[in-house]
Amino acid sequence: MEPVAAAGTGGHVSADGLIAELLDMGFDFDDIAAAVGAVGPRRAEALEVLLGGSGAGAGQARRGGGTPSRPASRAALPRPAGKGTQLRNPRGRLRQSSITDHIASGAGSRNGSGREASTSFPCSETPVDHRVPVGVDVCSKLGPELQSLVENLRADCSHKDKITAVLQKHFGFSSLKGFQMEVLDAWFAHKDCLVLAATGSGKSLCFQIPALLTTKIVVVISPLISLMHDQCMKLAKHGISACFLGSGQPDSRVEGKAMAGMYKIVYVCPETVLRLMEPLKKLAEKPGIALFAVDEVHCVSKWGHDFRPDYRKLSVLRENFNSTKLKFLKHDIPVMALTATATIPVREDIVKSLKMSEDTKIVLTSFFRPNLQFSVKHSKTSASSYRKDFQELIGTYNASRKFKGKENQLLHEIEPGSESSSYDSLNDSASDDEDSNIDSASCGDKNVGKTRTGMPLVKENTENQLDLYPGVDDFDVSCGEFLEGSQSESSAFPAQSNEASLSECLDQGPTIVYVPTRKETVELANFLCKSGVRAAAYNAKMPKSHLRQVHQQFHCNGLEVVVATIAFGMGIDKSNVRRIIHYGFPQSLEAYYQEAGRAGRDGKLSDCTLYCNFLRAPTLLPNKRSEEQTKAAYRMLRDCFHYSLNTSTCRAKILVKYFGEEFGPDRCDMCDVCINGPPQMHDFKEEAIVFMNVLQGRSIWPEKVWGSTKFQNGCQSYTGKAS
Numbered sequence: 001m002e003p004v005a006a007a008g009t010g011g012h013v014s015a016d017g018l019i020a021e022l023l024d025m026g027f028d029f030d031d032i033a034a035a036v037g038a039v040g041p042r043r044a045e046a047l048e049v050l051l052g053g054s055g056a057g058a059g060q061a062r063r064g065g066g067t068p069s070r071p072a073s074r075a076a077l078p079r080p081a082g083k084g085t086q087l088r089n090p091r092g093r094l095r096q097s098s099i100t101d102h103i104a105s106g107a108g109s110r111n112g113s114g115r116e117a118s119t120s121f122p123c124s125e126t127p128v129d130h131r132v133p134v135g136v137d138v139c140s141k142l143g144p145e146l147q148s149l150v151e152n153l154r155a156d157c158s159h160k161d162k163i164t165a166v167l168q169k170h171f172g173f174s175s176l177k178g179f180q181m182e183v184l185d186a187w188f189a190h191k192d193c194l195v196l197a198a199t200g201s202g203k204s205l206c207f208q209i210p211a212l213l214t215t216k217i218v219v220v221i222s223p224l225i226s227l228m229h230d231q232c233m234k235l236a237k238h239g240i241s242a243c244f245l246g247s248g249q250p251d252s253r254v255e256g257k258a259m260a261g262m263y264k265i266v267y268v269c270p271e272t273v274l275r276l277m278e279p280l281k282k283l284a285e286k287p288g289i290a291l292f293a294v295d296e297v298h299c300v301s302k303w304g305h306d307f308r309p310d311y312r313k314l315s316v317l318r319e320n321f322n323s324t325k326l327k328f329l330k331h332d333i334p335v336m337a338l339t340a341t342a343t344i345p346v347r348e349d350i351v352k353s354l355k356m357s358e359d360t361k362i363v364l365t366s367f368f369r370p371n372l373q374f375s376v377k378h379s380k381t382s383a384s385s386y387r388k389d390f391q392e393l394i395g396t397y398n399a400s401r402k403f404k405g406k407e408n409q410l411l412h413e414i415e416p417g418s419e420s421s422s423y424d425s426l427n428d429s430a431s432d433d434e435d436s437n438i439d440s441a442s443c444g445d446k447n448v449g450k451t452r453t454g455m456p457l458v459k460e461n462t463e464n465q466l467d468l469y470p471g472v473d474d475f476d477v478s479c480g481e482f483l484e485g486s487q488s489e490s491s492a493f494p495a496q497s498n499e500a501s502l503s504e505c506l507d508q509g510p511t512i513v514y515v516p517t518r519k520e521t522v523e524l525a526n527f528l529c530k531s532g533v534r535a536a537a538y539n540a541k542m543p544k545s546h547l548r549q550v551h552q553q554f555h556c557n558g559l560e561v562v563v564a565t566i567a568f569g570m571g572i573d574k575s576n577v578r579r580i581i582h583y584g585f586p587q588s589l590e591a592y593y594q595e596a597g598r599a600g601r602d603g604k605l606s607d608c609t610l611y612c613n614f615l616r617a618p619t620l621l622p623n624k625r626s627e628e629q630t631k632a633a634y635r636m637l638r639d640c641f642h643y644s645l646n647t648s649t650c651r652a653k654i655l656v657k658y659f660g661e662e663f664g665p666d667r668c669d670m671c672d673v674c675i676n677g678p679p680q681m682h683d684f685k686e687e688a689i690v691f692m693n694v695l696q697g698r699s700i701w702p703e704k705v706w707g708s709t710k711f712q713n714g715c716q717s718y719t720g721k722a723s
């Protein structure tokens with residue numbers, strides 16, 4: 001657009017130049033817009049209006065803050081009463097009506113807007129009227145060219161100002177991360193958006209901020225009641241009213257209130273969304289739905305690691321909440337889909353399954369986590385190898401406790417529950433599996449285990465069931481409801497020099513050990529307890545009271561190690577987890593990266609080790625699955641094998657490439673491969689030829705295979721020195 005010349009004092013300055021100049025002087029954007037609207041693009045007159053008819057105010061504005069304050073912060077923050085407010089504020093007379101469809105003036109969280117978020121959870125009983133009276137649109141007083149200029153500038157500045165204001169007010173952060181801004185830009189443009197950002201990078205803010213910028217409601221679809229509960233509690237602490245709907249909601253009135261627009265953010269599980277289609281359409285009309293956010297959206301995809309069939313039905317959102325179907329809508333209600341882990345096929349599947357629009361914006365951040373140190377170790381991953389594999393971990397925690405002079409002191413002792421016996425009950429219930437008996441030599445004094453944690457366990461919890469393909473229940477014990485009252489932690493990723501000493505960092509936080517079966521959670525926790533570590537077992541079948549205690553202890557640093565199935569999963573947002581150990585194969589590399597990503601959310605060096613036993617791997621495969629699903633499971637397992645068998649490529653590189661990202665630095669210089677280098681080459685040709693002769697003698701190999709040069713050369717092979 002051609003700039004419009006500003007007349008008056010100062011000669012030929014363009015209108016946008018004038019607005020920029022006035023912003024630079026520290027005036028509020030709304031005030032400038034009102035002034036320019038009243039007198040046109042003339043500097044002197046506009047200043048007159050802004051200064052209340054005298055030239056003195058300009059000086060005041062300058063003197064008041066030394067140098068004029070940055071418009072963003074000035075406009076964003078509530079104007080202080082007193083000196084700084086001596087300028088006549090035309091806001092009372094002229095008020096913007098709207099910036100975009102999303103943004104209503106003065107709405108959201110600003111004080112005085114009429115809507116103040118509830119700080120209690122569930123949200124306040126009293127309905128709060130968040131519809132803000134709309135004033136006169138200053139733009140209507142301008143010529144068309146200037147009108148559009150003001151609209152654009154106003155939108156740009158005002159978005160940022162408002163975002164900064166709500167960010168500071170509700171979350172205490174000074175700015176958005178780059179990817180968060182990109183996501184919000186897409187939302188401002190009414191676009192669907194697929195967000196792929198690392199675990200703990202701050203995806204939630206992308207859909208929480210819109211709720212605070214508009215008078216409309218944000219609907220968040222989430223797979224787990226416990227996750228929703230957790231998020232609502234966190235939002236309540238930030239002064240934002242939120243609720244969750246679904247089977248886990250104890251208060252039957254909440255749904256009605258939510259559908260009447262009384263909560264800024266409404267969390268629902270997919271089944272509930274499907275049930276509430278009609279009330280949601282009414283909500284979309286009044287007060288309006290700003291956005292549908294589909295969290296953990298990889299659950300949509302059959303190729304992902306957490307497939308939930310109901311997620312696929314969420315295409316109803318795009319099909320129903322568009323301006324063609326709902327005539328009162330000016331724009332389609334944007335769908336924002338978010339996940340930390342999705343390969344390229346999974347991404348395509350998500351966009352297709354949710355029927356997201358063709359111009360869906362994809363916001364992708366790097367999957368690389370520079371503070372995570374990956375390694376693979378080969379092990380029997382059974383009770384007989386605990387001593388060897390966990391010696392270092394035990395030593396680290398015991399040494400650290402000795403160092404602190406707390407050798408015999410427990411931070412928290414969890415009272416044994418009435419329903420439980422101790423970990424020792426495990427030995428009575430050991431299965432036929434030869435590996436399931438705890439190596440008695442390694443257990444030491446039985447009593448040590450009891451007194452170290454006293455963690456209650458029921459005997460029935462020791463069944464040897466695979467948790468790898470769990471039901472909703474297995475996931476839904478993961479976090480939220482167990483965290484009430486525990487500290488919420490910040491978990492941005494501050495840059496951390498990799499030069500920091502590993503031992504310095506690693507002993508300062510807890511460890512999560514993921515094991516494939518429930519039985520192993522108990523076995524290993526028992527072993528660690530008996531070795532003096534404050535450890536606890538966690539799996540979906542344990543009593544809720546126990547799980548709650550584990551969560552609470554873990555979050556207040558009362559536990560050093562949690563030995564868990566994948567049930568200890570989504571929603572774990574603890575910043576100082578120093579190690580994630582997978583003692584057995586994960587379900588897929590996506591699952592692995594998500595689980596490993598729970599380490600080092602504080603940006604400090606953290607360790608992610610996978611112990612694998614190829615002989616155990618096939619037991620991970622499902623038995624009640626379709627052919628297609630079985631194939632997919634095999635593919636996932638193959639990728640895990642590839643990762644584990646690799647001895648020549650940087651592990652971080654393999655992982656980020658798995659998610660379709662080109663890895664810039666080529667090596668992380670931290671993983672076992674980067675540090676130890678590939679194993680030495682050994683020539684096994686002779687042994688192989690003897691072996692092949694034997695096979696040939698038994699007619700297993702045809703002459704043309706074993707005699708070929710390719711085969712003979714292939715006999716020169718690697719050995720894994722690390723194993």
Ligand SMILES: Nc1ncnc2c1ncn2[C@@H]1O[C@H](COP(=O)(O)OP(=O)(O)OP(=O)(O)O)[C@@H](O)[C@H]1O
Nearest residue numbers: 173175176177199200201202203204340490491492
């Ligand atoms: N702009 C920001 N500045 C500073 N900290 C931020 C910012 N945005 C988010 N955070 C912090 O980052 C942490 C992680 O945020 P959040 O839980 O939203 O991550 P996530 O990407 O949803 O993680 P996950 O994938 O595990 O669900 C939170 O503690 C949050 O307060």
